[in-house]
Amino acid sequence: MAVAELSPSYTKTHFHSSQLSFLSTRLANFRHCAFRPLPRARNSLTISCSVAPNQVEAPVAVKNEEPKNKTECYGVFCLTYDLKAEEETKSWKKLINIAVSGAAGMISNHLLFKLASGEVFGPDQPVALKLLGSERSFQALEGVAMELEDSLFPLLREVSISIDPYEVFQDVEWALLIGAKPRGPGMERAGLLDINGQIFAEQGKALNAVASRNVKVIVVGNPCNTNALICMKNAPNIPAKNFHALTRLDENRAKCQLALKAGVFYDKVSNMTIWGNHSTTQVPDFLNARINGFPVKEVIRDQKWLEEEFTEKVQKRGGVLIKKWGRSSAASTSVSIVDAIRSLITPTPEGDWFSSGVYTTGNPYGIAEDIVFSMPCRSKGDGDYELVKDVIFDDYLLERITRTEAELLAEKRCVAHLIGEGIAFCDLPEDTMLPGEM
């Protein structure tokens, strides 16, 4: 797949990890450190970690091992802990690397602590957090890393920070891409697509070059569907199925609104699909959703509310929250990211499903191929998913799905230059908003 149209101005500036690989040969005689400090290169920085091995007198379960190709680690400030050497950690799984972009932002400030505490991947899964930020946010990244240190999470074994995606994505098994530029005053949606598209094209290339071959990518930064498509197209060596755009917060909000209307607790609402784009054209599907196992329409006999108010309530929830709270919904967004990850690593309950923005190629619904579209998914808990086949459609639902599909196809034409499909032609049907935009 050709990606020749990518803006070279962005790609030129990153710092290839291979340039540092000579350093790894100098590590053999040194211990590694819990928080692995990074080389003091232009775009990465040491986290405070004043290890002085000569002062360690008492026996410590540290293993002198041949360093792997850890280019971000140098000098004496590298300690690796042998988790198999200690009673309380020897039954643990192998450490996994998790990258989080936009790591100095508010969503990440919630998410990183959830990842580190064990509530996402479980109490026997040690984690390495790799924080991707910007030049501007670098000091804040250090602050986040310091707060992670002060939290003493037993499962958190490594933290590194950098502004170079090629460094951060090295060997990651999960890439949670939160960072994106918000739409500035007067910016057209086309401008937003371009500026963020370039970031995600670059990150796709970096994932393609250095991430685990089966890395799972969840794109949260908006416009997330098209950002996910761009990222995927720039990472041809990673399965297209591994890319997700987050629509889980929309799903959660839709469940809550149905529960409130029906007067039941939200855990009684199941089979909730968000179709299409994470924008105001999104389609919360009340035709297939269920309450206490019954079709929604049999429980909420208010067709007008369902058709006119429900969808709007879900779509506008973000905006209402911004008005009340003065900022966007970081806490519940991070909860929904955790939900999205858990849905992929635990088997989906019998008969239920979850929504995720995934690649449409081969979908059974007749949705246009080659876009990222939120659809109903089930997982065996192995990180993979399959699309749900037994869903029904009516004219109302199909009409709305067609509208969100048209928007995504238009967004795709806007970013043709970022996905190797020639020159962009931007004919967005209308200047739709992201959920929460005012």
Add this chain to the structure above:
Amino acid sequence: MAVAELSPSYTKTHFHSSQLSFLSTRLANFRHCAFRPLPRARNSLTISCSVAPNQVEAPVAVKNEEPKNKTECYGVFCLTYDLKAEEETKSWKKLINIAVSGAAGMISNHLLFKLASGEVFGPDQPVALKLLGSERSFQALEGVAMELEDSLFPLLREVSISIDPYEVFQDVEWALLIGAKPRGPGMERAGLLDINGQIFAEQGKALNAVASRNVKVIVVGNPCNTNALICMKNAPNIPAKNFHALTRLDENRAKCQLALKAGVFYDKVSNMTIWGNHSTTQVPDFLNARINGFPVKEVIRDQKWLEEEFTEKVQKRGGVLIKKWGRSSAASTSVSIVDAIRSLITPTPEGDWFSSGVYTTGNPYGIAEDIVFSMPCRSKGDGDYELVKDVIFDDYLLERITRTEAELLAEKRCVAHLIGEGIAFCDLPEDTMLPGEM
């Protein structure tokens, strides 16, 4: 205990829940709602919850029961779920009420979601969150409640918001008092003590009047030791042992700094005491702390670092973080609150202890009686604690303990009017800072 000196200007404004009790008689025929909306009185507000019971056609596990004296609940918008009626919830414990003050602030924004997710009290403990805010923050409180709704936490069964402590503290088993006014420009520490002292005197009275008779109170709002003392003195019917001032973040930071210096993972550091005040006079105790079970001094043979740099590093960590991160450490503070709660509800590991600011009366260390002082504690996991007896002291440690003790005694003299001890006489030895203050 006389509390006659309390400023009447604050106490006059609250809205007694008894004034609403007549409403409860109107509830018998209505279901209750998951998020119990509050009466639209001056100082409490309904959370959006469009329950329309007439539309519920499918069987729903909702029980029509006689309402308890829930004065904050009115109209048709009240549903109570019978957790014993459903397979997945019938083995759950009884719902507990948890009050959080400063609920619209950043620390609470982390903490509330941890409480709701089950990671604090466990996967079989349903919770009711009672959010206390101010008139100014009321819209933000609604936003927080909406985000809690959208998070679909199965264990979160009730959320209520109010600016009246007498309403919020009704029947609470935990009161997590985060809210406090920060020191404004040019404000003397005496002024800070007075302004926050009045808030905590009021909250102590409210706890005394309406909270569970065995409520556990953790004071986080600064100056937290003296605020806790004031709160306790105004709640004579609640055991003095139930009041805590949070020094757990200091303990965690101290452990991390010792680990980094020794080149070991932080989980190898134990028996870490913070003595005294949560201020820059605090004393992180490296004499009794252990690394891998060995006395710290046997592992870190750098007495100068221990005596001169270590304590300063711990005390100044908050300030360094504010510089880097641009705001104070909300995430790690909320983690340390969770640690503090867990330390009281799970048995302390054999041979270890934790720090908490607790009432000194009857302490075995010779510390002045009748103040709130951080000391080493152990718990059987029943919510209670006992002071650790086998600690040692040397001249260095005693000298520093005496200094922080003098500061707390001076703070106490400053708030004499708030604890029923006559007229305040403010002779603070120096204008010490809170950790993190610049």
